[in-house]
Amino acid sequence: MFSRYKKSEGAGPKVTVPTPTEATVQATPTRPAAKPAADSATVDKELKRRQKLEEIRSELHHRLLDNLNLAALDDAPEKELKAEIASICSEGLEEMAIVLNKEERQTLHAELFDEVTGLGPLEPLLKDESINDILVNGPNRVFVERSGKLELTSTRFKDEKHLLRIIDKIVSAVGRRVDESNPYVDARLKDGSRFNAMVPPIAVDGSLVSIRKFKKEKLGIEDLVQFGAFSEEMAAYLQAAVACRLNVIVSGGTGSGKTTTLNALSSFIDNSERILTIEDTAELQLQQVHVGRMESRPANVEGKGAVSQRDCLRNALRMRPDRIIVGETRGEEVIDMLQAMNTGHDGSMTTIHANSARDGVSRLENMIAMAGIEMPIKAVRAQISSAVNLIVQASRLQDGSRRMVSITEITGMEGDVISMQEVFRYQRLGLQPDGKIIGQFTPLGVRSHYSERFKQWGYDLPASIYEPVAAE
Numbered sequence: 001m002f003s004r005y006k007k008s009e010g011a012g013p014k015v016t017v018p019t020p021t022e023a024t025v026q027a028t029p030t031r032p033a034a035k036p037a038a039d040s041a042t043v044d045k046e047l048k049r050r051q052k053l054e055e056i057r058s059e060l061h062h063r064l065l066d067n068l069n070l071a072a073l074d075d076a077p078e079k080e081l082k083a084e085i086a087s088i089c090s091e092g093l094e095e096m097a098i099v100l101n102k103e104e105r106q107t108l109h110a111e112l113f114d115e116v117t118g119l120g121p122l123e124p125l126l127k128d129e130s131i132n133d134i135l136v137n138g139p140n141r142v143f144v145e146r147s148g149k150l151e152l153t154s155t156r157f158k159d160e161k162h163l164l165r166i167i168d169k170i171v172s173a174v175g176r177r178v179d180e181s182n183p184y185v186d187a188r189l190k191d192g193s194r195f196n197a198m199v200p201p202i203a204v205d206g207s208l209v210s211i212r213k214f215k216k217e218k219l220g221i222e223d224l225v226q227f228g229a230f231s232e233e234m235a236a237y238l239q240a241a242v243a244c245r246l247n248v249i250v251s252g253g254t255g256s257g258k259t260t261t262l263n264a265l266s267s268f269i270d271n272s273e274r275i276l277t278i279e280d281t282a283e284l285q286l287q288q289v290h291v292g293r294m295e296s297r298p299a300n301v302e303g304k305g306a307v308s309q310r311d312c313l314r315n316a317l318r319m320r321p322d323r324i325i326v327g328e329t330r331g332e333e334v335i336d337m338l339q340a341m342n343t344g345h346d347g348s349m350t351t352i353h354a355n356s357a358r359d360g361v362s363r364l365e366n367m368i369a370m371a372g373i374e375m376p377i378k379a380v381r382a383q384i385s386s387a388v389n390l391i392v393q394a395s396r397l398q399d400g401s402r403r404m405v406s407i408t409e410i411t412g413m414e415g416d417v418i419s420m421q422e423v424f425r426y427q428r429l430g431l432q433p434d435g436k437i438i439g440q441f442t443p444l445g446v447r448s449h450y451s452e453r454f455k456q457w458g459y460d461l462p463a464s465i466y467e468p469v470a471a472e
């Protein structure tokens with residue numbers, strides 16, 4: 001019945017079957033490590049059992065690769081393939097005279113299925129909705145991030161070769177290569193997740209993999225308010241700012257929630273506007289009707305065909321955008337972004353990697369200098385201050401929570417210095433015994449520099465939203 005996935009002699013393209021030592025196993029369950037067993041005898045027994053299972057998996061995986069017609073797998077219905085794997089497993093177990101209980105058998109089937117069709121040990125982690133990031137430090141250390149906190153999992157690759165094979169599977173699917181001469185690579189997984197890998201010898205202790213999981217359901221403004229990422233007053237203020245076409249920069253550290261915030265802010269853009277988005281890896285999911293999405297492209301293996309964010313941005317300016325959203329400004333595209341913000345594409349937005357609003361401005365200055373533009377610093381600052389209206393600072397705090405710790409307006413220039421005013425801030429008040437931070441959002445008592453504009457555009461925010469909250 002399932003024979004069409006079985007390899008027939010001489011049929012189908014030739015596939016390279018890994019040697020038995022390369023055969024893959026997933027050493028342990030993928031959930032966080034189990035609690036330590038009560039005594040060393042139990043630990044020993046458990047270890048031996050796992051080793052035995054590992055050997056069985058290794059052997060069965062080898063048999064599967066020998067028996068399955070890998071070329072036909074792409075079109076194989078999941079149900080049939082699972083049944084096929086189960087049948088090859090049963091035959092193998094019988095031949096090896098091994099008896100497994102039902103649960104062990106099911107786990108084995110699922111892991112072999114992941115190994116054959118997907119990304120092996122990474123597969124259950126990719127399916128786990130509570131995980132945001134997967135970080136692999138060599139074959140024996142796989143971390144995940146849940147609720148802002150990193151956890152070591154018991155997921156293992158059999159060895160570095162196994163890990164490399166999975167990396168290769170991912171990057172070759174997008175037409176790229178990673179090896180000693182090309183030791184790092186960016187890619188996008190089939191489900192949209194952002195993927196980066198760096199392999200030895202540059203990665204000293206084994207390949208390093210970082211995956212930012214793609215969330216189908218992006219967090220909206222209401223979710224973010226509910227999670228305590230910012231207050232309702234801040235949401236009302238940001239709605240006015242985006243609707244009134246202020247140019248906004250979301251600044252923050254790595255994984256602080258910049259892209260999520262940018263995506264949520266974009267929901268305030270009117271449906272009638274034409275929005276063009278430019279990203280290195282397409283992560284944004286705008287809900288408007290009129291959205292054109294662009295993704296830059298690195299050079300191919302021959303070093304050709306690169307299309308940078310700057311190329312996309314320059315082209316975007318010829319595509320009649322009402323607003324331009326650049327996923328992250330990190331290089332020479334900064335010039336075109338600032339120019340776009342200054343010349344009729346107001347209401348544009350981007351993110352930058354910085355630890356405060358002031359720091360963000362310095363980053364912009366540095367990016368301009370690095371792009372080789374020779375302009376007096378005063379002129380650079382004047383350009384920045386007239387382009388950027390608002391800097392929203394996102395941060396991942398030590399308890400894992402992600403919050404918008406500050407909203408700062410750029411109000412102009414005073415001499416050589418860009419003047420700013422902070423309108424909202426997250427105030428830390430203390431620490432709970434469980435390590436959770438106690439704090440509150442508070443306005444700083446200054447009226448928005450853009451109040452008049454808000455009013456003219458029909459967003460008459462009450463003065464009360466700028467009144468500071470007394471510390472409790």
Ligand SMILES: Nc1ncnc2c1ncn2[C@@H]1O[C@H](COP(=O)(O)OP(=O)(O)OP(=O)(O)O)[C@@H](O)[C@H]1O
Pocket residue numbers: 132133212213215219224227229252253254255256257258259260261402403
């Ligand atoms: N306020 C929040 N509450 C809970 N989870 C959040 C919040 N903001 C973001 N996240 C989650 O945190 C992860 C990182 O968010 P995001 O991709 O927006 O960060 P980033 O700053 O853009 O990261 P990078 O610097 O890697 O681009 C995502 O999985 C996202 O769903």
Ligand SMILES: [Mg+2]
Pocket residue numbers: 258259260328
């Ligand atoms: Mg991001």
